[in-house]
Amino acid sequence: MKQDLVAGVDLGTTKVCALIGQVGPEDEVEILGVGLAPSHGLRKGIVVDISKSAESIIEAVEKAEKMSGFSINSVYVGVTGGHISSRVNHSIVSISPPRYEITEQDRGRAISICSKVDLPDDQEVIHTVPRAYVVDGQRGILNPVGMSATRLEVETNIITGSVTALKNVIKSFTTAGIEVTDLVLESLASSYAVLTESEKSGAILLDMGGGTTDVAIFRNYALLDTFCLPVGGNHITNDISIGLRIPLEEAERVKIEHGRVDKEDIDPADFFEIKDNWGESKAVLTSFLAGIIEIRVREILNLIKREIEREGPLDFLPRVVVTGGSSLLRGVVELSGEVFDMPSRIGVPLRVSGLVDRVTQPIYAT
Numbered sequence: 001m002k003q004d005l006v007a008g009v010d011l012g013t014t015k016v017c018a019l020i021g022q023v024g025p026e027d028e029v030e031i032l033g034v035g036l037a038p039s040h041g042l043r044k045g046i047v048v049d050i051s052k053s054a055e056s057i058i059e060a061v062e063k064a065e066k067m068s069g070f071s072i073n074s075v076y077v078g079v080t081g082g083h084i085s086s087r088v089n090h091s092i093v094s095i096s097p098p099r100y101e102i103t104e105q106d107r108g109r110a111i112s113i114c115s116k117v118d119l120p121d122d123q124e125v126i127h128t129v130p131r132a133y134v135v136d137g138q139r140g141i142l143n144p145v146g147m148s149a150t151r152l153e154v155e156t157n158i159i160t161g162s163v164t165a166l167k168n169v170i171k172s173f174t175t176a177g178i179e180v181t182d183l184v185l186e187s188l189a190s191s192y193a194v195l196t197e198s199e200k201s202g203a204i205l206l207d208m209g210g211g212t213t214d215v216a217i218f219r220n221y222a223l224l225d226t227f228c229l230p231v232g233g234n235h236i237t238n239d240i241s242i243g244l245r246i247p248l249e250e251a252e253r254v255k256i257e258h259g260r261v262d263k264e265d266i267d268p269a270d271f272f273e274i275k276d277n278w279g280e281s282k283a284v285l286t287s288f289l290a291g292i293i294e295i296r297v298r299e300i301l302n303l304i305k306r307e308i309e310r311e312g313p314l315d316f317l318p319r320v321v322v323t324g325g326s327s328l329l330r331g332v333v334e335l336s337g338e339v340f341d342m343p344s345r346i347g348v349p350l351r352v353s354g355l356v357d358r359v360t361q362p363i364y365a366t
């Protein structure tokens with residue numbers, strides 16, 4: 001594997017996406033290869049069949065290798081799922097004389113003390129993300145390194161996941177013959193990809209995938225909270241299948257071709273044809289389909305809103321950014337804005353070059 005190459009794999013519920021890129025001098029990534037494969041062996045972001053997920057990984061990685069012309073043996077892996085949770089921890093370190101100046105080592109020391117939390121046996125730490133620094137009692141410090149002080153306090157977000165769920169992700173990769181460099185929380189990965197620096201002062205990032213919706217909340221340029229709900233686009237497809245009495249594959253096609261939630265803009269006479277469970281053709285009003293989809297999307301958005309509001313009011317968050325495959329449903333971004341009562345936009349990966357037209361789409365955000 002070449003020195004400056006990086007590779008990442010997103011093991012999603014519906015697709016496995018492998019990216020091979022080259023890191024430039026400013027840490028920007030030029031994408032050299034992309035490989036997509038349908039994901040098997042996952043449910044709601046959790047591995048349920050290792051040999052199947054390994055096959056999907058091999059297929060996606062081989063495609064990316066072929067396109068880039070490089071072979072890879074280790075990858076960063078995005079993780080998600082309802083087993084992920086986050087908690088807050090604090091630590092204080094004293095700054096040693098005679099310089100009384102905070103160094104990178106002091107900062108690292110404070111963060112690493114924070115990461116030592118008492119966890120249940122079945123949980124392990126994935127990331128320790130600093131979210132606020134206090135220097136000699138002074139709050140609101142963005143970067144303490146280089147400051148004069150006698151005491152540094154750090155408040156971190158400890159992101160943990162289920163030991164067995166994470167082990168099974170790693171096992172899927174080792175079974176596929178690929179080493180895992182590190183695990184990366186998907187919502188954190190997509191936030192680096194799609195949020196602008198100024199948006200990190202306050203934003204809700206929603207990654208609406210197939211089996212999961214990942215939520216990351218940013219405030220004061222730091223990750224405030226993150227969680228994952230085990231609902232996503234697959235549930236919408238399921239609702240359409242039941243509501244229209246059509247097979248799942250037909251429901252998925254109907255959703256992608258005709259699905260939308262912007263009800264006011266739909267011509268009431270607009271319709272499309274489907275083949276029902278018995279192979280009979282039927283006409284369905286577009287507005288009827290929109291009604292089915294809207295109920296589910298609203299439910300997902302309201303669940304998220306309630307979860308966020310448990311921590312406090314939403315009013316400090318100026319915007320919502322929606323990404324992931326389900327953000328492509330017409331009107332979802334606007335509906336998110338309406339439910340959260342704030343401006344909304346679709347999130348596509350920034351800071352990448354190379355195969356830009358291929359990766360600047362919401363399904364590649366992580």
Ligand SMILES: Nc1ncnc2c1ncn2[C@@H]1O[C@H](COP(=O)(O)OP(=O)(O)OP(=O)(O)O)[C@@H](O)[C@H]1O
Pocket residue numbers: 010011012013014015016039044045080208209210211212213232233234237252255256259324325326327328329330362363
């Ligand atoms: N054009 C489209 N319109 C509507 N929905 C779409 C469109 N394209 C993809 N989707 C939906 O997006 C979902 C997949 O999104 P994505 O690729 O982000 O998920 P994933 O990463 O595989 O899954 P997860 O993140 O849940 O593990 C599917 O439910 C799919 O039906």
Ligand SMILES: [Mg+2]
Pocket residue numbers: 010012013186207209210324366
């Ligand atoms: Mg995903």
